[in-house]
């Protein structure tokens with residue numbers, strides 16, 4: 001797709017119906033992101049997400065049998081310590097149904113990429129703002145905004161490509177720098193807050209569909225307002241339960257007149273006082 005100049009579409013999804021809908025909508029890639037941590041699991045960040053949680057979410061997505069490639073995100077702690085950890089944990093995601101895995105970082109992580117690719121597992125890299133190490137980066141802020149940092153980013157990207165990544169997420173990077181990196185690489189870049197020069201774009205499900213409300217990073221664009229729709233639906237349900245409008249006749253199961261009469265007769269007999 002990169003060679004053909006066709007933009008690549010990736011969304012996150014964390015459950016079965018979302019994966020089905022994303023697939024029906026024709027996305028190319030579904031990322032079971034560790035952003036599940038702050039979008040569905042109620043954590044403040046992605047850091048607490050465990051392998052067991054990632055495996056469960058990945059399996060739920062994969063069971064939708066989407067046409068899109070399913071990428072399982074490797075949670076914090078699942079690959080940092082050693083290549084062996086990385087392979088063992090990536091194997092769990094693949095057995096759960098992931099076609100590929102994603103991991104954050106470069107440097108020593110290039111060794112993890114080589115180990116995973118050597119084990120036959122395709123790897124997507126992730127550079128720029130890497131939320132799992134946001135504290136080291138000085139917070140959740142854009143990266144590569146000095147010439148030195150931008151050169152570092154480019155070198156990291158080239159290193160990950162050489163290590164065998166099939167694609168690379170660029171998160172919160174100046175658009176001009178992301179475009180340079182995308183041109184320098186043969187593998188496709190998928191941007192989030194990295195401008196239109198990337199080979200594809202990804203947004204988080206709850207951001208793009210307006211389930212998340214309130215302050216959002218500048219790159220978030222809402223393509224629906226599902227939070228309003230969901231609230232409206234539940235409020236209407238609650239109001240109808242309270243007024244008795246729900247359930248209506250068409251929502252209830254019927255029994256024949258004869259069976260009902262027989263039931264009522266038995267009830268009556270059963271209640272008769274013993275002789």
Ligand code: KIV
Pocket residue numbers: 012031032033034035036073126169171192202204
């Ligand atoms: O976990 C995630 O959703 C991600 C995307 C922001 C790329 O890593």
